[in-house]
Amino acid sequence: xxxxxxxxxxxxxxxxxxxxxxxxxxxxxxxxxxxxxxxxxxxxxxxxxxxxxxxxxxxxxxxxxxxxxxxxxxxxxxxxxxxxxxxxxxxxxxxxxxxxxxxxxxxxxxxxxxxxxxxxxxxxxxxxxxxxxxxxxxxxxxxxxxxxxxxxxxxxxxxxxxxxxxxxxxxxxxxxxxxxxxxxxxxxxxxxxxxxxxxxxxxxxxxxxxxxxxxxxxxxxxxxxxxxxxxxxxxxxxxxxxxxxxxxxxxxxxxxxxxxxxxxxxxxxxxxxxxxxxxxxxxxxxxxxxxxxxxxxxxxxxxxxxxxxxxxxxxxxxxxxxxxxxxxxxxxxxxxxxxxxxxxxxxxxxxxxxxxxxxxxxxxxxxxxxxxxxxxxxxxxxxxxxxxxxxxxxxxxxxxxxxxxxxxxxxxxxxxxxxxxx
Numbered sequence: 543x544x545x546x547x548x549x550x551x552x553x554x555x556x557x558x559x560x561x562x563x564x565x566x567x568x569x570x571x572x573x574x575x576x577x578x579x580x581x582x583x584x585x586x587x588x589x590x591x592x593x594x595x596x597x598x599x600x601x602x603x604x605x606x607x608x609x610x611x612x613x614x615x616x617x618x619x620x621x622x623x624x625x626x627x628x629x630x631x632x633x634x635x636x637x638x639x640x641x642x643x644x645x646x647x648x649x650x651x652x653x654x655x656x657x658x659x660x661x662x663x664x665x666x667x668x669x670x671x672x673x674x675x676x677x678x679x680x681x682x683x684x685x686x687x688x689x690x691x692x693x694x695x696x697x698x699x700x701x702x703x704x705x706x707x708x709x710x711x712x713x714x715x716x717x718x719x720x721x722x723x724x725x726x727x728x729x730x731x732x733x734x735x736x737x738x739x740x741x742x743x744x745x746x747x748x749x750x751x752x753x754x755x756x757x758x759x760x761x762x763x764x765x766x767x768x769x770x771x772x773x774x775x776x777x778x779x780x781x782x783x784x785x786x787x788x789x790x791x792x793x794x795x796x797x798x799x800x801x802x803x804x805x806x807x808x809x810x811x812x813x814x815x816x817x818x819x820x821x822x823x824x825x826x827x828x829x830x831x832x833x834x835x836x837x838x839x840x841x842x843x844x845x846x847x848x849x850x851x852x853x854x855x856x857x858x859x860x861x862x863x864x865x866x867x868x869x870x871x872x873x874x875x876x877x878x879x880x881x882x883x884x885x886x887x888x889x890x891x892x893x894x895x896x897x898x899x900x901x902x903x904x905x906x907x908x909x910x911x912x913x914x915x916x917x918x919x920x921x922x923x924x925x926x927x928x929x930x931x932x933x934x935x936x937x938x939x940x941x942x943x944x945x946x947x948x949x950x951x952x953x954x955x956x957x958x959x960x961x962x963x964x
Contacts, residue, residue, distance in 0.1 A: 575616055
């Protein structure tokens, strides 16, 4: 299926090449605060950085309506852009907020001292604290098993150590260190980690996170005074144009996101222990609440005929993106499909229904379908995946607000600005 319209972005060849290289980069996710937590289906920082540098200038607004682990926000702030992230998951919002917190030098020194002694708080013979409210709600499910109670106790001791840091910002950092360590120790492992390994990993993780916080602070400060706090909204992106955050009418220069993939099962909100036994423990560690089952986070049951609930949801989300946009806004999405043959055309139709028109890179004209594809061998989209699946191939879709899309919705006017030459 080729381009439907002759709509090519006017970009220098060098910028197009940088965007393509960033999309196809296969380096592990690392640097700054990106290693704080392994959120499923994470963006490549190299790709996000290339998109931000290609389509925005300093102090432009970058929006991610499906922010996930916050990669887009980290890169935006580090490059001197203002940023807003949105996610329906409290866990995602927690991770994104911690990763984009600019800690003071004093706070970093306190966290550095904590990282060097947090291992001592993990003592299988020492006291612990049980979080009764979470236990009553079922968040301890599968953690009280005889083979896992020691790790459960280590997690509780680690969380209690984080709480004793004394301020909400420092506590969130500590909880995130425990979150990453517990994920490593429990999620999808064939051989369970022991308490000594947990303790050592927690120390190493906390120290690495402190270095990440230092690097992030330095990157932010290199772009001048940090004028705006990063905004992370815990809500659906549908109806976002009516959120008070956007009351001033400022349109994003770039929308960069990776929405849930149609028909592709990704376990965003739970961990799997001992095979496929799901636990909501990450929410307990982060002191957040789990919203619902997996379909809540993936825009509908992937078994629903024609994925109707998914496409209805993504239409609503992207219609709100279109309402927030102006003629200068570029929308960049990275998406994968379980059955691309029919899902990709349906997805593109849905974008048009939402008020977005697809655009293309001139340098890709005549190649495949004119779109930017990347292969991700071994990607673990499915808990039971064997080898590559259609979900291992991602496509970068570029859109702009359709010329005939309404500039005003629900009483809110989107202001346009003269577009700079490229």
